Amino acid sequence: MKNGLVLTAFLCLLVFCYCAAAADTVPKLLGDESDGSMAHPIHRIPLLAEEGDEIGPDDDPLLPFSTKQTCGGVCHSYDVIATGWHFNATDANVPPGRPGEPWILTDGRSGTQIPISHRAWPGTFTPRQAGLSDRLFLKIFGRHLPGGGAGELDPEKPEDIMRSFVSGKLQINCLSCHDGDPGHNQAEYDAQVKRENFRWAAAATTSFATVTGSAKDMPDTYDPMMPEPLNDPKKVPPGITYRANTFGDKKTVLLNILRESPSNRCYFCHSNMYLTDEHTEKWTGDEDIHMTAGLTCVDCHRNGIDHGIVRGYEGEADTSANPLAATSSCRGCHLPGAGDEVPVAGRLGAPVPEHEDLPPVHLEKLSCTACHSGPWPGDETILVKTSRAHRLGTIGVNKSHEALPHIVTPVYATGDDGKIAPHKLIWPSYWASLTDQGITPVAFETVTSVVGAALADVERPVSGDWPALTIDNIVTGLKVVAGSVEGKPLYVSAGNLYSFDDSGDLSQEDDHPAAKPYLWSIAHNVRPAAQSLGARRCEDCHSPGAPFFFGKIAVDTPVENRAGSFVEMNQMHEASGPTHVAVNKFFKYMIITVMTLLILHIMGDLFRRFMTKMSAK
Amino acid sequence: MKKSNGAATVEPEYVQRFGLQFRVQHIILFLGTLGLIFTGIPLWCLGRPEYGWTQSVVRFFGPIATIRHIHRAFGVSLVLISIYHLLYTILTRQGRREFLELLPKPKDVADVMKNSLYFLGLSKERPRFRRYSYCEKFDYWAVYWGCVIIISTGLAQWFPEATGRYAPWLTYELAAEIHADEAILATLALFVWHFYNVHFNPSRFPGTLLWWHGRMSREEMLREHPLEYEKLMSARE
Numbered sequence: 001m002k003n004g005l006v007l008t009a010f011l012c013l014l015v016f017c018y019c020a021a022a023a024d025t026v027p028k029l030l031g032d033e034s035d036g037s038m039a040h041p042i043h044r045i046p047l048l049a050e051e052g053d054e055i056g057p058d059d060d061p062l063l064p065f066s067t068k069q070t071c072g073g074v075c076h077s078y079d080v081i082a083t084g085w086h087f088n089a090t091d092a093n094v095p096p097g098r099p100g101e102p103w104i105l106t107d108g109r110s111g112t113q114i115p116i117s118h119r120a121w122p123g124t125f126t127p128r129q130a131g132l133s134d135r136l137f138l139k140i141f142g143r144h145l146p147g148g149g150a151g152e153l154d155p156e157k158p159e160d161i162m163r164s165f166v167s168g169k170l171q172i173n174c175l176s177c178h179d180g181d182p183g184h185n186q187a188e189y190d191a192q193v194k195r196e197n198f199r200w201a202a203a204a205t206t207s208f209a210t211v212t213g214s215a216k217d218m219p220d221t222y223d224p225m226m227p228e229p230l231n232d233p234k235k236v237p238p239g240i241t242y243r244a245n246t247f248g249d250k251k252t253v254l255l256n257i258l259r260e261s262p263s264n265r266c267y268f269c270h271s272n273m274y275l276t277d278e279h280t281e282k283w284t285g286d287e288d289i290h291m292t293a294g295l296t297c298v299d300c301h302r303n304g305i306d307h308g309i310v311r312g313y314e315g316e317a318d319t320s321a322n323p324l325a326a327t328s329s330c331r332g333c334h335l336p337g338a339g340d341e342v343p344v345a346g347r348l349g350a351p352v353p354e355h356e357d358l359p360p361v362h363l364e365k366l367s368c369t370a371c372h373s374g375p376w377p378g379d380e381t382i383l384v385k386t387s388r389a390h391r392l393g394t395i396g397v398n399k400s401h402e403a404l405p406h407i408v409t410p411v412y413a414t415g416d417d418g419k420i421a422p423h424k425l426i427w428p429s430y431w432a433s434l435t436d437q438g439i440t441p442v443a444f445e446t447v448t449s450v451v452g453a454a455l456a457d458v459e460r461p462v463s464g465d466w467p468a469l470t471i472d473n474i475v476t477g478l479k480v481v482a483g484s485v486e487g488k489p490l491y492v493s494a495g496n497l498y499s500f501d502d503s504g505d506l507s508q509e510d511d512h513p514a515a516k517p518y519l520w521s522i523a524h525n526v527r528p529a530a531q532s533l534g535a536r537r538c539e540d541c542h543s544p545g546a547p548f549f550f551g552k553i554a555v556d557t558p559v560e561n562r563a564g565s566f567v568e569m570n571q572m573h574e575a576s577g578p579t580h581v582a583v584n585k586f587f588k589y590m591i592i593t594v595m596t597l598l599i600l601h602i603m604g605d606l607f608r609r610f611m612t613k614m615s616a617k
Numbered sequence: 618m619k620k621s622n623g624a625a626t627v628e629p630e631y632v633q634r635f636g637l638q639f640r641v642q643h644i645i646l647f648l649g650t651l652g653l654i655f656t657g658i659p660l661w662c663l664g665r666p667e668y669g670w671t672q673s674v675v676r677f678f679g680p681i682a683t684i685r686h687i688h689r690a691f692g693v694s695l696v697l698i699s700i701y702h703l704l705y706t707i708l709t710r711q712g713r714r715e716f717l718e719l720l721p722k723p724k725d726v727a728d729v730m731k732n733s734l735y736f737l738g739l740s741k742e743r744p745r746f747r748r749y750s751y752c753e754k755f756d757y758w759a760v761y762w763g764c765v766i767i768i769s770t771g772l773a774q775w776f777p778e779a780t781g782r783y784a785p786w787l788t789y790e791l792a793a794e795i796h797a798d799e800a801i802l803a804t805l806a807l808f809v810w811h812f813y814n815v816h817f818n819p820s821r822f823p824g825t826l827l828w829w830h831g832r833m834s835r836e837e838m839l840r841e842h843p844l845e846y847e848k849l850m851s852a853r854e
Contacts, residue, residue: 588798
């Protein structure tokens, strides 16, 4: 009897453990796990609409396919993919990792450029702090979002709930990375986002679908599932047509899906245009050495089904769940692991650097990128355009070199890991208010309407460059901001903070913490050993005026009297640059002073000898 | 000159101003310094590619690694002679005596003032110097200061690993700049100031071999170091 009870209890424990384990394990779907074949799986699949219904060529209304249903559904775990780096910015539980490229909210007329990010990167503001609702954020930046994250947040404002039903959400756009179809047009995504056709945006990028109309023009009561004719002929409801012969047997469609994303897909959001005199046009410059060697972006930036892509910096493994995070950095590939397990070459045959005659202290104080990445430094930083900041690749982009926002590079600055690395940098310029909560930017829409109107008479360059804001313009702006927001009005730009003092006069605080520049590391283009800093000689860096220490970082601002000012590169290093400057000046002045005195002494002696001789005659 | 009892003393034609020790040290010092200046030129030019002509100078001098090695060899000679001179000053009687003579004194300040007034025509007499005038003391202490600066900054660049590891950030860059600045100052002071005073001034032009034989003529001693001469003569008596 007693044995029977024990056996029963043991069996119950087993069943309990099994159930607990089963509950904790997410079942893997058809495409979540590779069967080992290195060939790309063919995706001849039905297209599914938002509600999961199969789409057929004769449907009425014809609906756009939903990536969540078509790619997710029964094949890939959408919720797991949604935890990936490209989609998890809005999840506060995800460690922010090393500061990266922010979204930059820009309005030239009001003298505004603010780095914003959902991630807690010091120096950035959240969209909400900048006064952007989730929907407004999408309307401005959705063009370069791969969907998911901010694109799928539930709206909070009542008016946005209705609009969200009309426009749909920006689901994770699997095609923006995995579509191998040469007819894929990511620029169309931008066009659809502008029209608030969020539900249609992913489908519009394919070569077999055409989207017309605009959800933006539709009333809040518009139902895309049961569209009713509109009275206004100028307002065209959003609609989609599929190219003839798109659908095969059983309504299946052949999608040219690639497991490894082609680099061309990455470039849409991650291109750089360095505005140097020599290499502005892409064809005049050289390619990243890794790409030249035949690698693609995803050879280093790898991920599994969870899409936790490797960003590729040292120390990433501390916060990343990606098991390859530690071995996919520069060192991870190029340096043998512990115990010299890779004795002659690193990952993918990466050459192990000799660094002959390079004092090892360099490897302690510099990141690999300091010498091997980014444009070759000149006496001054240069402007750089990026896809996300300057809408590169979209239709109607301003191709002027001076177009805002102004990002400068390469800036050699000490990172959080204590190593100096090349960075991109922007100087925030924004209107703000000082309240009990500290300094917060004035809501973007308020700035563009109120300050923009007050400064309407300020001439704006056709190039899209900053207008030249005078002190009077700043006073005008502060006055109108004071009438629109609570707290003390402020204007932040070029490291300075402008406000009214107690007597009502304009005061200026230099080097204010709220005005510090925001920097983020760069790693591309990678230069080979022969083109690295120091390859020619130590004097590449260790010489008077060498850009690494003494290059000029342009202080970018619309404030007229600060235009053209610079900060020396060593100010961005961990130690004090001013000491260097002071000592340096001391020796320069000492030479001049001592030699002046000595020469005066010689001249006095000569003069006296001459006079004595003359008087003797 | 006559003795107090009326008997005349024979005044020497020359005075042995510097002993062999001093002269050898001086010769090693100036040979090393000239070598450092000569080999320092291409090294200075190398770090300044922004001036187009500098790279031509670098090319003219030949392999920069060799130049750097030679420069360091001369640097070692400077370090060694500095150490030797320090020991000579501390351990030898002559060294201590010379060192005490070279120490700045209130009279030097007064001499500077007096000489300045003389240059300006406000005084009819030059100051009367002892063994070393303030100009020579300036030369000596400038070399002292220069050696400390040049050697320390040179070593900081020669051993960048240790500099980077143990010294504050930017020490290497500061060392490079200070080394160059001090070298320029030393070169200018040497060729303009020192050479004028010892070779090119009208009373000595086109030069003197004092550095070689250490002897100074009686006339020159009376003109340049009258107090020292009187001291020597009274000592002879």
